[in-house]
Amino acid sequence: xxxxxxxxxxxxxxxxxxxxxxxxxxxxxxxxxxxxxxxxxxxxxxxxxxxxxxxxxxxxxxxxxxxxxxxxxxxxxxxxxxxxxxxxxxxxxxxxxxxxxxxxxxxxxxxxxxxxxxxxxxxxxxxxxxxxxxxxxxxxxxxxxxxxxxxxxxxxxxxxxxxxxxxxxxxxxxxxxxxxxxxxxxxxxxxxxxxxxxxxxxxxxxxxxxxxxxxxxxxxxxxxxxxxxxxxxxxxxxxxxxxxxxxxxxxxxxxxxxxxxxxxxxxxxxxxxxxxxxxxxxxxxxxxxxxxxxxxxxxxxxxxxxxxxxxxxxxxxxxxxxxxxxxxxxxxxxxxxxxxxxxxxxxxxxxxxxxxxxxxxxxxxx
Numbered sequence: 001x002x003x004x005x006x007x008x009x010x011x012x013x014x015x016x017x018x019x020x021x022x023x024x025x026x027x028x029x030x031x032x033x034x035x036x037x038x039x040x041x042x043x044x045x046x047x048x049x050x051x052x053x054x055x056x057x058x059x060x061x062x063x064x065x066x067x068x069x070x071x072x073x074x075x076x077x078x079x080x081x082x083x084x085x086x087x088x089x090x091x092x093x094x095x096x097x098x099x100x101x102x103x104x105x106x107x108x109x110x111x112x113x114x115x116x117x118x119x120x121x122x123x124x125x126x127x128x129x130x131x132x133x134x135x136x137x138x139x140x141x142x143x144x145x146x147x148x149x150x151x152x153x154x155x156x157x158x159x160x161x162x163x164x165x166x167x168x169x170x171x172x173x174x175x176x177x178x179x180x181x182x183x184x185x186x187x188x189x190x191x192x193x194x195x196x197x198x199x200x201x202x203x204x205x206x207x208x209x210x211x212x213x214x215x216x217x218x219x220x221x222x223x224x225x226x227x228x229x230x231x232x233x234x235x236x237x238x239x240x241x242x243x244x245x246x247x248x249x250x251x252x253x254x255x256x257x258x259x260x261x262x263x264x265x266x267x268x269x270x271x272x273x274x275x276x277x278x279x280x281x282x283x284x285x286x287x288x289x290x291x292x293x294x295x296x297x298x299x300x301x302x303x304x305x306x307x308x309x310x311x312x313x314x315x316x317x318x319x320x321x322x323x324x325x326x327x328x329x330x331x332x333x334x335x336x337x338x339x340x341x342x343x344x345x346x347x348x349x350x351x352x353x354x355x356x357x358x359x360x361x362x363x364x365x366x
Contacts, residue, residue: 001363003027004271004307006039007281008294009047010314011133012095013347016040016047017054022348023279023312026355031363037275039266041294043188044240044258045132046095048087049078055266056080063118065111068135069097077115083126084119088112088241089133094207097135102208105217106159107136109244113146117177125181129248130258131241132188135207137200138163139193139221140247147251148173151227160217169227175251183253186261188293191239193232193246194222199239207242259297269301277362278302278309279355285313285331287322299327310362312354314343332358 005027007019014022020038027036042048053060058080067073075090089095091111094102112129119127136142138159141149145156150173154166192198200209200218209217221243225233228250232238237255238246249255263269272278280298295311302309308329316333323331334343337357338350 001031001034001276002274003034003036004039004275004278005036006041006268006278006294006298007312008041008043010281010283010347010351011046012283013314013344014351016042016051018348019281019351022351023281023355026352027359029352030356030359034363037271039268039271041266041280041298042130042258042262043132043294043297044130044186044261045188046087046089046093048130048132048186048258048262049076049085049090051262052085052265053078061118061122063115065091065114067096068092068103068107069101073111075111075115077119079119079122079124082124083128084122084124086112086115086119086127086129088129088131088244091115092134092136094133094135099208102135104135104137104159104204104207104209105161105213108138108142108157108159108162109134109136109140109241109247110142110146110157112244113143116143117146120177120181126184127178127181128184128186128261129244129253130186131244132258134241134244136244137204137207137209137217137242139224139243140241140245140250141224143244143247144169144171144174144250147177160220163220163224166220166223166227169224171228171250178251183248183251184261185237185240185245185248185253185255186258187237187240187245187255188258189240190236192234192236193225193238193243194218199243202239203242257297259294263297263301268298269305272302272307273305275307278307279312279358280309281312283314284317285311285315286317295328296326303327308362310358312351312358314347315340
């Protein structure tokens with residue numbers, strides 16, 4: 001059998017390459033003569049650069065940017081010819097800040113803007129920004145400030161709180177900085193910027209915003225939209241990364257689903273067509289997986305190639321009928337096999353054990 005292994009990261013425990021290797025190791029314990037092909041994936045969030053670097057090569061560049069919780073952090077971007085690939089989570093990632101130290105009302109995307117400026121200085125003429133897994137909720141105002149945008153009545157680099165009193169925004173310098181550059185924003189969700197289905201209401205709680213702060217932060221982003229482009233605030237993906245998608249669209253960026261961009265770059269459709277079975281996975285396989293996440297994207301591609309797709313995850317929180325609606329034949333959970341505590345303590349070992357069990361069920365000829 002030929003097995004294509006194309007997982008996302010398992011948030012907080014395994015990178016996508018680590019997950020792919022663990023699945024392969026477990027499968028081969030049961031089926032040592034099978035051909036396995038590893039294709040670690042990303043939806044634009046953490047792991048975006050690693051997946052592209054493995055496929056495209058290129059040069060990794062380091063940039064020191066302000067940390068969200070104090071000390072500066074070293075972020076990387078990938079330069080391939082004159083295209084720069086930037087991962088928002090490198091500068092403003094949720095995983096960089098312990099839950100008890102998150103300050104979403106004052107955290108800014110300024111550091112991400114510094115990475116874009118460094119890529120511009122390095123001669124990039126196309127910049128692809130993967131947006132996902134961020135700790136900020138500032139509508140991308142900090143990013144705009146780092147590229148030269150100005151404001152009256154407020155600070156663009158002060159998080160939602162800094163936008164209090166905003167009366168106008170001047171984007172001229174920021175737009176001039178990227179005037180000769182093709183910008184692409186690769187998003188992991190379709191969320192718009194504002195309202196009940198917007199960035200703040202949907203993802204603010206996981207970033208640490210209280211119920212009261214959700215209302216305040218959304219109002220601040222609404223004011224930012226009114227001072228720039230209210231229409232763009234309703235665009236799919238504008239709410240990605242707490243509004244980083246919106247800021248990049250203000251600068252002329254074209255939006256692409258991150259999973260689609262990665263899949264095309266890695267030739268996933270062709271690789272799926274040559275496999276007998278496609279395995280994918282993520283930390284929690286749930287209803288949010290449909291909103292631009294890796295398992296859904298991989299399952300769509302596998303389905304188009306008429307290949308079965310199976311999910312291995314830390315937890316599986318949807319039933320068989322819902323899985324079929326997502327194009328997934330079956331889902332298997334590490335927590336069901338070994339319990340949540342051991343799955344978190346020994347994720348590679350448990351995932352390998354789970355893959356070995358899946359091989360017994362899905363291997364042809366057994």
